[in-house]
Amino acid sequence: MQKDNGIASEDVNQANIRFYCAFENLSIELMDKIWKHDENVVCIHPGWDLFTGWLAIRESWTTIFSNTETIRFTITNTKIKIFDNKIAVVVCIENIDTKDPYSGLAIRTGVIATNAFERMEPNCEWSLIHHHGSPITNYIPPNTSSY
Amino acid sequence: MQKDNGIASEDVNQANIRFYCAFENLSIELMDKIWKHDENVVCIHPGWDLFTGWLAIRESWTTIFSNTETIRFTITNTKIKIFDNKIAVVVCIENIDTKDPYSGLAIRTGVIATNAFERMEPNCEWSLIHHHGSPITNYIPPNTSSY
Numbered sequence: 129m130q131k132d133n134g135i136a137s138e139d140v141n142q143a144n145i146r147f148y149c150a151f152e153n154l155s156i157e158l159m160d161k162i163w164k165h166d167e168n169v170v171c172i173h174p175g176w177d178l179f180t181g182w183l184a185i186r187e188s189w190t191t192i193f194s195n196t197e198t199i200r201f202t203i204t205n206t207k208i209k210i211f212d213n214k215i216a217v218v219v220c221i222e223n224i225d226t227k228d229p230y231s232g233l234a235i236r237t238g239v240i241a242t243n244a245f246e247r248m249e250p251n252c253e254w255s256l257i258h259h260h261g262s263p264i265t266n267y268i269p270p271n272t273s274s275y
Numbered sequence: 276m277q278k279d280n281g282i283a284s285e286d287v288n289q290a291n292i293r294f295y296c297a298f299e300n301l302s303i304e305l306m307d308k309i310w311k312h313d314e315n316v317v318c319i320h321p322g323w324d325l326f327t328g329w330l331a332i333r334e335s336w337t338t339i340f341s342n343t344e345t346i347r348f349t350i351t352n353t354k355i356k357i358f359d360n361k362i363a364v365v366v367c368i369e370n371i372d373t374k375d376p377y378s379g380l381a382i383r384t385g386v387i388a389t390n391a392f393e394r395m396e397p398n399c400e401w402s403l404i405h406h407h408g409s410p411i412t413n414y415i416p417p418n419t420s421s422y
Contacts, residue, residue: 168356170366172387175412178366180354207327209315209404211362217391217405219317219325240319242389242407244364257356258364260389262409265322 137208140216143245143254144208148201148222154193156186164246164255172260174239199226204270216254218243222261223269238267284355287363290392290401291355295348295369301340303333311393311402319407321386346373351417363401365390369408370416385414 143162150158163169163182171185172178173192179185202223210216222239244258290309297305310316310329318332319325320339326332349370357363369386391405 168354170354170364170389172366172389172409174409177411178352178368178387205325207315207317211393212359215358215362217317219319219405219407221325240325240407242317242319242405244391246358258366258389260366260387260407260409262319262321262407264324 136210136213136216140208140210140218140245140254141206143256144206144218144220144243145203147243147256147259148203152199152201154196154199156190156193159186159189162256164248164257166257169257170259172262174261174263195229197227197229199224202270214247216245216247218245221264221270236267236269238264238269240264283357283360283363287355287357287365287392287401288353290403291353291365291367291390292350294390294403294406295350299346299348301343301346303337303340306333306336309403311395311404313404316404317406319409321408321410342376344374344376346371349417361394363392363394365392368411368417383414383416385411385416387411 147162150162163185165182167181169182169185170178170180171188173188179188204221204223206218206220208216208218220241222241224237224239226235227233228235239261242260243256245254246257248255294309297309310332312329314328316329316332317325317327318335320335326335351368351370353365353367355363355365367388369388371384371386373382374380375382386408389407390403392401393404395402
């Protein structure tokens with residue numbers, strides 16, 4: 129992870145990790161906690177159209193979760209940029225292990241994500257306001273111990 | 276275009292338009308003007324890996340321009356969010372008319388883009404700091420007069 133300004137950067141990194149933890153756990157309750165509940169938040173799933181507003185985004189996650197049996201993320205190449213301790217833009221690679229819903233075979237795919245977080249008052253937590261995931265063509269999994 | 280806060284929103288919209296104008300004109304000089312020249316700027320072309328830092332990003336545009344004969348953009352669904360008049364996040368759909376480099380046949384494709392701009396001092400211009408474009412599967416061109 130590239131550091132920006134110390135503690136704030138680590139806080140943003142933890143928020144980013146919580147987002148993928150919510151996804152791995154297929155938990156709409158955890159997604160509820162990480163996203164800002166606002167009509168202007170944006171979510172772009174790989175290959176999908178864009179969703180605007182928390183209610184539409186929440187519904188998209190519910191649909192994804194109900195069609196996913198298992199999914200695991202290894203997040204690499206995390207790059208964090210923070211502006212005035214208010215807005216953070218995170219870029220990372222989602223190395224995804226999941227199963228084909230039809231054949232049940234293991235699948236490894238790669239997605240590049242842009243995640244933007246806003247630091248909320250009064251609790252100073254970083255809430256997700258923008259997720260843009262897009263498929264990596266010619267994806268090569270990273271050389272990690274889990275592979 | 277969804278308005279955020281008036282004049283600033285229009286300024287960001289104009290900056291976003293200048294980005295696509297630079298692309299249409301296959302002009303690295305115009306790209307030089309719209310991007311922030313910084314080692315932390317990020318560019319993710321559809322299906323490509325990510326490029327970090329202006330020098331690497333500039334080289335990627337040079338490669339794209341040298342392999343593109345003609346390209347036209349119709350930008351729709353522009354949504355602008357501005358934070359503290361310092362950072363702007365733009366989401367838009369790039370409706371692209373281009374030619375297959377091998378067959379010469381006309382191609383229409385759709386890309387969703389996240390573009391982030393930073394308001395620079397002292398000239399108050401909005402410079403591009405983040406571009407993330409990803410292909411839209413099952414793309415349907417908009418119903419505009421040019422189609």
